[in-house]
Amino acid sequence: MTEPPLSRRRLALVILAVAIPSLALIGLGVGLILQESQLEKTRRTEADEDTFQSLAASLERIASKQRDEVARRTVENGWSSEELELNVPIILVARVVAGELLLPWQLSGQAELFDRRIHAGQFSRALLRAERLEFTNRSASQAVRAYRTAAALARDTLQQAYAQLSLARSLEKSDLAEEADAVRHDLLALSSHFVDDFGVPLSLYAAQKLAPKSRYRDALVELLLSYGKMPLHLSPQAGYLYRAIHDTLRVVSDSPLDRVKDETVDAVMEQRLDEIGSYAQATLSSIRLQEDFRSVFPRLVSQTGEHGFTLYANDRWLLSISSDTSSPAASGTDAILVVLDAAKVVREAVDSLHLAHAEYNVTVLSSESSPPNRWLGPPFQGIYAHLANTGTFRDERGVMSRVSFIMLAMVLVIGLTTLGFFLWWRDTQRELVTAKLRSDFVSSVSHELKTPLTSIRMFAETLRFRSPPNELHDDYLDTIIHESGRLTRLLNNVLDFSQIDKGTKHYHLKPMVIQQVVFAALEAMEYPFRAQNFQVQTEIDESEIRVHADLDALEQVLLNLLTNAMKFSGDRRELLVGVRKNGDHAEVWVTDWGIGIHPDDLNQIFSSYYRGENAVKTNAPGTGLGLSLVHHTIEAHHGQIDVTSELGHGSTFTIKLPLL
Numbered sequence: 181m182t183e184p185p186l187s188r189r190r191l192a193l194v195i196l197a198v199a200i201p202s203l204a205l206i207g208l209g210v211g212l213i214l215q216e217s218q219l220e221k222t223r224r225t226e227a228d229e230d231t232f233q234s235l236a237a238s239l240e241r242i243a244s245k246q247r248d249e250v251a252r253r254t255v256e257n258g259w260s261s262e263e264l265e266l267n268v269p270i271i272l273v274a275r276v277v278a279g280e281l282l283l284p285w286q287l288s289g290q291a292e293l294f295d296r297r298i299h300a301g302q303f304s305r306a307l308l309r310a311e312r313l314e315f316t317n318r319s320a321s322q323a324v325r326a327y328r329t330a331a332a333l334a335r336d337t338l339q340q341a342y343a344q345l346s347l348a349r350s351l352e353k354s355d356l357a358e359e360a361d362a363v364r365h366d367l368l369a370l371s372s373h374f375v376d377d378f379g380v381p382l383s384l385y386a387a388q389k390l391a392p393k394s395r396y397r398d399a400l401v402e403l404l405l406s407y408g409k410m411p412l413h414l415s416p417q418a419g420y421l422y423r424a425i426h427d428t429l430r431v432v433s434d435s436p437l438d439r440v441k442d443e444t445v446d447a448v449m450e451q452r453l454d455e456i457g458s459y460a461q462a463t464l465s466s467i468r469l470q471e472d473f474r475s476v477f478p479r480l481v482s483q484t485g486e487h488g489f490t491l492y493a494n495d496r497w498l499l500s501i502s503s504d505t506s507s508p509a510a511s512g513t514d515a516i517l518v519v520l521d522a523a524k525v526v527r528e529a530v531d532s533l534h535l536a537h538a539e540y541n542v543t544v545l546s547s548e549s550s551p552p553n554r555w556l557g558p559p560f561q562g563i564y565a566h567l568a569n570t571g572t573f574r575d576e577r578g579v580m581s582r583v584s585f586i587m588l589a590m591v592l593v594i595g596l597t598t599l600g601f602f603l604w605w606r607d608t609q610r611e612l613v614t615a616k617l618r619s620d621f622v623s624s625v626s627h628e629l630k631t632p633l634t635s636i637r638m639f640a641e642t643l644r645f646r647s648p649p650n651e652l653h654d655d656y657l658d659t660i661i662h663e664s665g666r667l668t669r670l671l672n673n674v675l676d677f678s679q680i681d682k683g684t685k686h687y688h689l690k691p692m693v694i695q696q697v698v699f700a701a702l703e704a705m706e707y708p709f710r711a712q713n714f715q716v717q718t719e720i721d722e723s724e725i726r727v728h729a730d731l732d733a734l735e736q737v738l739l740n741l742l743t744n745a746m747k748f749s750g751d752r753r754e755l756l757v758g759v760r761k762n763g764d765h766a767e768v769w770v771t772d773w774g775i776g777i778h779p780d781d782l783n784q785i786f787s788s789y790y791r792g793e794n795a796v797k798t799n800a801p802g803t804g805l806g807l808s809l810v811h812h813t814i815e816a817h818h819g820q821i822d823v824t825s826e827l828g829h830g831s832t833f834t835i836k837l838p839l840l
């Protein structure tokens with residue numbers, strides 16, 4: 181049986197009841213989720229903005245503090261850069277006078293002192309003599325002796341060192357290179373503050389001469405690195421010499437003559453030379469800064485008039501001028517310029533914010549203003565930074581759980597609505613099927629009633645108006661009796677069914693002999709059997725079998741089974757009716773050799789209104805009530821009804837009733 185198609189009205193109902201609310205709900209959910217992620221974005225942006233502002237504030241605080249601290253200490257120490265270890269990110273401390281920059285080597289005043297200190301007393305005379313012997317007389321060996329005398333007369337380290345330097349030169353000229361180198365090697369230990377009138381440390385001159393010789397390489401590297409541990413303090417000449425020595429060392433270290441090649445030693449040396457190289461570079465940058473200073477200076481005063489910050493040297497230097505002029509030694513000083521290592525200050529500032537590094541990455545300060553770089557604010561003149569939030573946002577978990585909650589709620593509501601709809605749809609479907617069965621039933625009952633009524637009327641009218649011959653007279657009356665019997669059975673079926681349906685059907689069970697009921701039924705069917713040429717065989721037990729039964733109801737059961745057997749017999753008009761005792765049961769069976777029942781129908785033929793495929797196909801008359809009545813009656817008798825059937829070969833219906 182096919183289910184009725186979904187009509188337009190029901191489709192509209194479905195849309196109204198399920199689809200529209202579900203769609204609205206999905207829309208609402210999606211809207212909520214979008215709103216939630218929008219909110220999350222806003223929160224994230226706000227958090228990033230806060231972090232950026234804190235970063236700017238922290239940068240300003242740290243840089244100003246270090247600048248002021250360094251400036252104070254420098255002034256207190258009388259501009260001696262030796263006092264400042266580079267554990268703080270200071271690159272350079274210089275003085276600004278009338279908008280000009282004075283570099284440390286100029287401030288120390290050592291270069292100006294040189295002449296006065298060399299040309300003093302007995303030492304000066306001994307030195308002049310030695311120089312005359314060396315340069316005018318060109319007598320190197322005599323000069324060697326004279327320089328030794330001068331050295332013995334030296335009253336301070338500078339005089340001593342200067343004499344030694346000249347001695348080494350003369351020794352070399354006297355072909356005493358080994359001795360010369362030994363003297364120079366001793367000079368390497370000299371502090372870089374012993375400088376000549378060009379501000380070049382005497383030790384650097386010694387280093388320059390030793391640089392091409394690889395055995396001094398390690399000592400020279402140590403020397404140059406020790407310079408790098410102090411803030412920039414070399415004069416331009418010293419800076420160039422420093423760089424030249426670095427260049428020579430690189431060539432020496434790269435030389436294939438270097439037999440012992442050790443990868444790790446090479447890597448360490450490479451790194452140290454790089455450090456030296458960048459210090460040389462920085463020294464030269466400081467000289468360039470001095471030249472540029474007039475244009476850089478305005479940027480050191482912020483828009484608000486405060487001391488500001490600016491970048492220099494490819495954004496590696498963070499420049500600032502100190503406001504600390506309170507110290508008496510600083511009087512007359514316009515300002516003190518402090519140069520900090522931009523990358524180190526940023527790192528310190530980020531650390532002080534206690535940000536998880538996984539979450540935020542700050543690119544180093546930059547003078548590049550294009551996005552994503554952002555200006556750090558008024559004290560930072562032309563300084564930009566980019567704060568990249570690389571991690572998951574703190575609130576993300578909350579957002580995720582809210583989103584999943586919304587989704588879950590949506591799925592739940594849609595699921596429930598769909599389930600509700602499904603149940604409703606299934607119910608409606610069932611009702612539709614029942615309604616169809618009922619309407620089929622009404623039309624088949626009407627049809628069933630019409631046929632016997634028509635024959636009764638026809639034969640009665642014939643008897644009344646035409647006076648048929650005597651032999652037919654009885655036949656006509658028989659037909660009328662039989663057809664009214666059929667009508668009665670049919671109406672009995674319908675009435676019984678309606679009583680069963682309402683729950684008012686009562687059975688009056690009495691002891692009786694079952695064979696009597698079977699004979700009564702066969703007798704009632706005698707006419708139709710005869711009329712349709714049916715051969716009915718019986719296998720009825722002789723001995724009386726007694727049961728408890730409602731006579732009319734049981735007879736009705738047998739009439740229904742016999743009528744069905746006739747209806748579905750097809751061309752083979754034979755029936756078998758049997759009665760026997762089987763254990764504690766009485767069995768009555770009706771067998772036909774007709775069209776049989778489709779296996780799919782076997783389970784359903786006892787349901788109300790149900791008509792099998794064979795009945796529908798063959799257009800057999802009927803209402804679909806017969807077997808459901810049989811089933812109900814037998815159950816009321818505490819019995820059982822079984823059917824065996826084979827399609828095309830016939831069926832046997834067996835009823836079993838408990839013996840009395």
Ligand code: ADP
Nearest residue numbers: 744745748785791792795802803804805806807
């Ligand atoms: P109906 O009025 O259709 O006979 P019943 O309830 O008596 O209604 O029977 C239900 C169905 O069972 C029939 O429509 C038919 O398909 C099947 N059926 C009943 N008895 C037989 C039989 N003896 N042989 C074949 N099919 C039968």
